[in-house]
Amino acid sequence: MPKPEPKLITFEIDGREVQAPEGQMLVDAAKMGDVEIPYFCYEAKLGQPVGACRMCLVEVEGIPKLQTSCSTPVKDGMVVNTKSDRVKQAQNAIVEFLLVNHPLDCPVCDKGGECPLQDISYGWGPGRSRFIEPKRHFEKPVALSPLVAIDRERCILCYRCVRFSQELSEDYQLVFLERADHTFVGTHDGHPYVAPFSGNIIELCPVGALTSQAYRFRARPWDIEDAGSICTLCPSQCNVKYTTRDDNKVVRVLARDNEDVDDGWLCDKGRFGYQAIHVPERVTRPMVRDGGELRPVSWERALSEAAGALARAGDRTAALVGGEATNEDGFLTQHLLRGVLDSPHVDSRTSGVLDPQQQAVLAQPDLTAKVSDIEWAGTVLVLDTELVDESPILDLRVRKGVRRNGLNVIVATSRPSTLDTNARALLRFAPGAGEALLAALAAAVSGQGDLEDLSGRAGTSAEILRGAAELLQEPGPVVVLWGERLSQGERGRQAVARLIDLARQLNLSGTEGAGLLEVPRGTNARGLREVGCVPALGPGLDTATRAGKSAGEIAASVPGEVSALLLVGADPLTTHPDRGMWERALDRATSVIAFADFVTEGLDEHADVVFPAESEAEKDGTMTHPDGRIQRVRQAIARPGEVRPQWSVLAELCERLGNPTGLLSGAMVSERVFESVPFYEGITLAEIGGKGVRWQERDGAARLPRVELPVGELEIPPRATAEGLRLGTGPSIWSNRVVEHSPLLRFLLPEQVVELSPEDGERLGLRTGDQVSVSVDGTSVSGRAFLRSDMPPGNVFLIEGTRTDNATALLNGKPRSIELLRAEETSPA
């Protein structure tokens, strides 16, 4: 559905002439004339108004009854009165009714001081109640989940939280139970409300009924300050506000509505992960391996050991940049490697090799879709990514498009997706067969090529592909949300070629609102590539003078090729495929130097120098959203202990290695980045501001050379193996170190689950809950079996990034067939 262009109309409110977009709800339009209408249940983000609270009643000339302004669209010439006696009487009545069962325990209420009910009672209420019956009293608060407490006395049943659960996140766990004045908010049979986005209900609650278990009683509104930044925990890069206390503690994270990024929602990882900032196990002092163990040392000693090690390794140094590094950190790291140590080996990807030509094509401004294109597209193809795990906020955006604008969704994933129920077409292909799937899809779209053969190679059926192809050709722009996974395998280059070919066939670059949007592995994956943290590309996607090794090649290098490893927020044992190979690589390296906020297993065993890393709330810098929006990461609190800005440590290392950078502040580093990436040229921190700026929409974008989409023969994709069980893996939203270290989130830390079809389960004599072992070539991990009816037979799925039994141990960048056994059969208990 195309985005409507609203036209301005003029209406009268309380005697003032006001202009507002036609069709806007009166309650919002009134604000254009500085008229405030009180309301509780209305929330534009939640979609259609429900009209339940009746607080926003106003008089509209020509309509005999009072109207709810939340559900009355403004029309030209409308005359509205919000201050008449009739309206006042209704407002007084509603407040009195609302307070009939509200305990008025404001002095002990966490919401006090920032409570809409409090404000509206003062502003629009009668000031007294005639209700003298006993109020109802209950145990309070009670747990709704480990993260959210509920106080049912205070609840005014405004519907916001249950609508969120049912109509926004669509997890449908939080509901109204019972009826009439017995109605209350609850879950099924006392189960907790645990879902990826559950924390949003706290922010939505207009009274003190839903409170954060983590924030309860930590502060009063006059104790706190808000600091705007972005969440750095996944590529969604949601805009957040850190609620800080005493300039040194983050006590809460709230959404900072940016409809071009997050629509005002946060996932629970982003909302509650801040707790990991303030845990004792965090690294806040530099450490050096001494006597076989990491010990805290002075900065001087750590810096000199690191500089010494790097000087010794010289061009045999390699760097892995973690996805959460800022553009500034990434830029300085590649500068340290390329410019100072003369080593080309720097990579920010976990697997696969990027082709420079393809990268230039993918960066073309007109080929990139932006986040808001999703909801106005005709069809969205979700390709080889599970959004809720890999970029959660986009999952909500797709659902919004379906719900509000009738968006067609095609889910093309190997593993059943939470978006399946919203999809018009499901393309279940064999894990790792994305290339074949794209080839088949392109054949179905163009009518050329052997569709039967190609769909067989992808492990799917031609008929379903034809249906999907029809959807792709329906009117309306097509947005392809593609997972980086597609490009990471052994045939990643061929898969990306197929993706570009499909984009060409669908004319995505020539269609307004259409395009590709990558769902990368790392938060700042796009920015890191654009500042030069990939082996083949320097800053600005310029082909590097000397191509270096990719992450996988670094791990596989022969002894002596790479002797020092610099890990900038990277943890290859958790995130990179082939864990065994990485263990050997870390073992082999003469020195391992890391920036880290926690000592992981890998660092504990292998690191020689550990620099304390800033947390997301202590950092200054920029990141680039997958859609090209450059956003600021801003420091909200003081750095604890001896933590120093990462850029300054990198600059110091450059200087100690005889190559001073001349950089004196974070802002200078940002400036240097903007100067070094041609298409970022001219950007300033001020211009980025609070909402970010897409470089594609600036004049500087012209400095990226235009590349036409390639045309030509493509390789025939290999056939997905039909033998044995095919292994697929993917991260969980909760497989993240902040989840591990946040006291209240820790319960969500995933244990390994082995998902398989009931058919395979029956064949192997397995039931849900059985402990099973999954092995490839002698390497095995174990986990709990989960038979899911929607899993295609022949496929088995595991989680990447679990603390133990990490599925990355089984990966090597190629499609893998696995053996599956009940655990006790393998281990003599």
Next chain:
Amino acid sequence: MAVQEVRVLLDNIDEPGLNHIDTYERLGGYQAMRKALTEMEPDEVLAALENSGLRGRGGAGFSMGKKASFLPKGSMDKYLCCNADESEPGTFKDRLLMQKNPHRLIEGIIIAAIAAGANKAFIYIRGEYVLQADVLDAAVREAYDKGYLGQNILGSRNDVDLVVHRGAGAYICGEETALLDSLEGKRGNPRLKPPFPANQGLYNGPTLINNVETLNNVPLVIAKGVDWFKQFGTEQSTGTKVVSVSGNVQRPGNYEIALGIPARDLVYGLAGGPPPGRKIKCWFPGGSSAPVLLEEDLDRPYSFEAMAEAGSMLGSGAIIVVDDSVPIVSVALRLAQFYRHESCGKCVPCREGTNWTVKMLERIDTGDATPMDLEIMAQVQTNIIGNCLCVLGDSMAMPIGSMIEKFRDEFVEHIERAREAKDRLSVELGTYAEPADAVA
């Protein structure tokens, strides 16, 4: 008194086997459907319904033909819902019509659906009506077997599918938008209007919603013509009406009359009036949601317009008679309890207002209220009226308000008597405290 019923809807109602299609057809059934399908265009059917002046029999009394004509033309999915969630206290006419003569309802649905361009129809019947739902299910099967439902009815290009959907116990589902929500598998919560169901109703498609009795009239209008139909009733209330009379009368039951006869004829002539020796204290002319009227109002004509003029409404056409043996407070309390229980809980004034009203009425009975509470109670009713999402809140506030207004003295007396009784009791129990009034 020799008052005669006018049996049009209830003709043949006691014919054995009328619930079977053979009997129904033997008595002329499904001829209207044939006529509508073979001799008339949909627009002609709609025009006939509109010209007949047939008003909705569910409560609101809106022109049925007009309502049907509001549905947009076009090829989108459109729906017809028959509202058979008869739950308004005092009303039991649809129960009789469905149980005894299910095929006339089905015939009416087929005609109305085709005229409105709907090809999927539902009968939302309250879950408590098990017998009637079973009868309808059987009748729908018979109609499918005959080819009157399903694809290409009577060889035409018209398709109508009909599903009997059973509710599960909620008065509010009789409100048309709550009915749609319930039919969609949600809690029966009324929706905001607009959008009106005619534009965006069931599954967001244009939807025509009609009451059972209304749809029962459709085959009659089509078969016998507009003029025939308009000979019954008044200018603004055409046709006959099945009136449910209950409460303190000697012969409760359903009586079919031409609209506009004096209410007294119904209550006394047909239903036998109150028990011997009793006088009528008040009566509800249109189900329990209608403001009460007094004895003298019985001489008004029983029609939509006359009841509105008297400050009440004809509503679902159900008369509840209260005689002088019943304390008005007990009627008010019973009524308020009903609406409190049946409020869906969605909007604030209804949910909290019904709850508060019950608590105040309970206090009157226990001797814990003062006449001051009567004022508050009256104001609470005023605060409910017009401020709710749907009419349920008003449905309590209007009759309760009318009772306070018309029986204020009785309320005050009741309050005082209950207080005295409580004081006497507390003296006996030794818990007596000096009354506050002594200070004033």
Next chain:
Amino acid sequence: MTDSPRGNGRSLRESDPLLADRIVGTPEQQAAARPAVAAGWDEPADIEKAPATIPDLSEVEVPPALKAEIEAHMAKYPNVRSAALPSLEAAQRVHGWCSPEALRQVAAVMRVTPAYLSMLATFYDMLNTEPVGRHYVYVCTSVSCHLRNAQALAEAMKAAKQEGDDVNVREFECLGACDMAPMANVDGRFIGPIDPSEAPEVLAALREGRTPLPGRGLGDEGFRLPWEGES
């Protein structure tokens, strides 16, 4: 004058007689008068439990007949959620009530969350989320029946229920049978008018598997109200 608990030597009644009179009851009385709280208001979620997401059919055993009935309902509607009420009714017939397990079974077949079904089951009066009995006796006590002695019938029915009776006896709002008042809906069969003295017979019949008060039910052969036919 008894000692005031408020500390300033004066009782509330002394300091503000009007206010004192407006406060209903002592704390004890207040506690007794406290509105009946719907089950669940006080209950915290059990944070040890896993969240109630859509159960997978491979984990839930559903009686085949129930599964078939639910699937038949699902096929009747353009949107499967419309099948929820009929499916819950079917599950209640099988399980006796809408138990958590019953809801899980419906949820697994319909591919919806159990919470969605809980939300419905607690809204509608005929669905029971407590094991209140396989049979039901709904005594209508709405206004029309109230005017005809329904309260006495309701009390009599409750009194006639014996320990071990698998019957849910409850007052019910208007059943649409005011002509039969006072009446009861017994397992879907409307019986009336019933004299309170007949209540034990109704319960006994249910206990013994007989039809209660034959001939007196709406739809029974030859059923008519006592005053019908006279004129």
